[in-house]
Amino acid sequence: xxxxxSRGQEYHxxxxxxxxxxxxxxxxxxQNRSISEEYARIxxxxxxxxxxxxxxxxxxxxxSEDSCAGYTSSYDTRLQDYVAVVRNIAARAAxxxxxxxxxxxxxxVLAKLGGVEKxxxxxxxxxxxxxxxxxxSQGIVNNDLTISExxxxxxxxxxxxxxxxxxxxxxxxxxxNLPNGTSATACESTCTATTTPAPTPA
Numbered sequence: 001x002x003x004x005x006s007r008g009q010e011y012h013x014x015x016x017x018x019x020x021x022x023x024x025x026x027x028x029x030x031q032n033r034s035i036s037e038e039y040a041r042i043x044x045x046x047x048x049x050x051x052x053x054x055x056x057x058x059x060x061x062x063x064s065e066d067s068c069a070g071y072t073s074s075y076d077t078r079l080q081d082y083v084a085v086v087r088n089i090a091a092r093a094a095x096x097x098x099x100x101x102x103x104x105x106x107x108x109v110l111a112k113l114g115g116v117e118k119x120x121x122x123x124x125x126x127x128x129x130x131x132x133x134x135x136x137s138q139g140i141v142n143n144d145l146t147i148s149e150x151x152x153x154x155x156x157x158x159x160x161x162x163x164x165x166x167x168x169x170x171x172x173x174x175x176x177n178l179p180n181g182t183s184a185t186a187c188e189s190t191c192t193a194t195t196t197p198a199p200t201p202a
Contacts, residue, residue, distance in 0.1 A: 047185045054165045058191035061164045068158035075155045082152045093147045101140045108135035165191055 112132045113122075121128045163170040166187035175184040 050184055051188070054187060057162065057165045057170070061162045062191060064159065064161055068161070071158065072155070079152055079155075086149055086152075089147055090149060093145060097142065097145045100142050100145055104140045105135050105138070108138065 109132055112128060112135060116122060116128060120126070122132070123129060163173055171184075171187055175187075178184060
């Protein structure tokens, strides 16, 4: 009887240990399932955030490229307009200067002619004739008619273009330093034709 009682107690202890093990297993199983569900939720949210980031980076890259192209095109067009205006101003300024010089010379000649008192005063080699001739060779300058040409402002360099999403450089710049044990999902931005898998941190 003592031996039977001992075995009965051993069986009871074994069943108790088994029951506790089963309970612990189910507890761990539920914990693991909860952790897995939480991981899946976080992973899905991270993937969503990564996709949103790549779309935003793509739009920024495209916008920067378009802005640079638009600025360059507008500058070239305006530069042509500016050069045309400068040339027109220079030509008109030259005309006004020539007109001024001729008018002053004519005024000089008329003033000399107004001083003629008798016939022969304008005879060749006469003093009056030399004075009239001098009117055509005198230096006449009017600085108020001089318009200095100003060069057009230099075209500014475009800002450095951001790295285009899903390019090798982008993947390395953005995803190479992720924490150990984590990895980014494949980069799939539509602004590039190729998809480069994200590197897995060491």
